[in-house]
Amino acid sequence: MSPAVLELEALRVEFPTSQGVASVVDDVSLFVARGEALGMVGESGSGKTMIALSLLRLVPEPGRIAAGSIHVAGRNLLALDERSLNQLRGRDVAMVFQNPMSAFNPVRSIGHQLVASLRRHGCTGRREARSRALRALGDVGIPSPEERLDAYPHQLSGGMLQRAMIALAMVNGPSLLIADEPTTALDATIQAQILDLLRQRLGSAGLLLVTHNLAVAAGFCHRIAVVYAGRVVETGETAHIIRRPRHPYTRALLRAAPRIDPSRPRLESIPGQPPGPRDLVAGCRFASRCERASARCAARPRLTGGSQHAFACWHPVETGA
Numbered sequence: 001m002s003p004a005v006l007e008l009e010a011l012r013v014e015f016p017t018s019q020g021v022a023s024v025v026d027d028v029s030l031f032v033a034r035g036e037a038l039g040m041v042g043e044s045g046s047g048k049t050m051i052a053l054s055l056l057r058l059v060p061e062p063g064r065i066a067a068g069s070i071h072v073a074g075r076n077l078l079a080l081d082e083r084s085l086n087q088l089r090g091r092d093v094a095m096v097f098q099n100p101m102s103a104f105n106p107v108r109s110i111g112h113q114l115v116a117s118l119r120r121h122g123c124t125g126r127r128e129a130r131s132r133a134l135r136a137l138g139d140v141g142i143p144s145p146e147e148r149l150d151a152y153p154h155q156l157s158g159g160m161l162q163r164a165m166i167a168l169a170m171v172n173g174p175s176l177l178i179a180d181e182p183t184t185a186l187d188a189t190i191q192a193q194i195l196d197l198l199r200q201r202l203g204s205a206g207l208l209l210v211t212h213n214l215a216v217a218a219g220f221c222h223r224i225a226v227v228y229a230g231r232v233v234e235t236g237e238t239a240h241i242i243r244r245p246r247h248p249y250t251r252a253l254l255r256a257a258p259r260i261d262p263s264r265p266r267l268e269s270i271p272g273q274p275p276g277p278r279d280l281v282a283g284c285r286f287a288s289r290c291e292r293a294s295a296r297c298a299a300r301p302r303l304t305g306g307s308q309h310a311f312a313c314w315h316p317v318e319t320g321a
């Protein structure tokens with residue numbers, strides 16, 4: 001396998017609350033190899049964004065990374081001082097957000113922001129930076145890039161701005177790209193175009209694609225990690241996760257995925273709600289919604305298996321099911 005661009009081990013992210021400490025990310029381990037896309041899938045509030053922000057050490061206050069280790073392109077992120085961390089952000093690891101307006105300064109032109117990022121990370125010549133910025137906009141399929149270079153963020157459509165944000169994220173050739181719901185705000189056609197674009201631009205970089213949509217991850221990613229209430233409950237190669245899910249939650253997610261074929265069974269919702277981060281569940285966090293739960297599930301199931309397929313469940317779905 002190619003060397004890992006991201007190695008995350010036993011990450012825990014905590015928030016202090018009036019009822020005690022809430023662990024919104026609990027013992028999460030992931031890896032992304034060079035040139036590989038890992039899809040991180042889970043319901044709203046499952047901790048996906050907190051995991052993604054941890055990879056840039058950007059967990060918002062008063063949250064904190066309480067345990068674990070994070071290596072990006074072989075560098076120990078938690079050991080870096082603020083200066084080295086700032087160099088790493090945008091150069092070795094970059095992020096694409098759901099809302100592109102949050103990545104751009106509204107009062108600076110797109111070109112100004114691309115050039116500034118290039119110059120911050122070692123491209124000293126103004127003319128060279130401008131021509132690289134122009135190329136970056138052309139590479140993401142923005143028509144008339146010369147004109148767009150001088151445009152302000154609000155002058156671009158949602159889809160175009162999302163392309164510009166991908167250009168900004170990729171301009172310094174990062175080893176790891178994190179995309180947090182990059183297409184959720186876009187319509188289906190533009191969504192497909194943006195995912196295609198990410199695929200083309202990825203090259204040897206690794207991608208962590210955060211999405212609540214299992215179908216998007218399945219169509220795009222080499223491997224998938226399913227997150228539930230702050231823990232990875234199943235992970236492995238996409239074909240294994242989709243064809244032979246072992247965790248009851250993954251199977252429920254698959255049954256809940258919309259289908260166009262009218263002859264297929266109707267959408268099934270997952271009854272109940274996940275526990276909140278303040279509900280201290282010692283055992284399996286899916287137990288209150290799981291039809292297979294037993295007394296044994298009061299103890300925490302650990303991820304077992306290999307890199308091809310691993311799951312955390314005492315009574316997994318049978319392989320032939």
Ligand SMILES: Nc1ncnc2c1ncn2[C@@H]1O[C@H](COP(=O)(O)OP(=O)(O)OP(=O)(O)O)[C@@H](O)[C@H]1O
Pocket residue numbers: 015022024042043044045046047048049050051060061062063212276277
């Ligand atoms: N500032 C905060 N204080 C306390 N808890 C927080 C704070 N920010 C987030 N959380 C909690 O952390 C948990 C994980 O949030 P996160 O934003 O990572 O979820 P998510 O999986 O990205 O959800 P979504 O799909 O809606 O984006 C949530 O339960 C949320 O309530």
Ligand code: SF4
Pocket residue numbers: 247248249284285286287288290291292293294297301312313314315316
């Ligand atoms: S460990 Fe138990 S409660 Fe949790 S998913 Fe498996 S069977 Fe269900």
Ligand SMILES: [Mg+2]
Pocket residue numbers: 048049050180
């Ligand atoms: Mg999120």
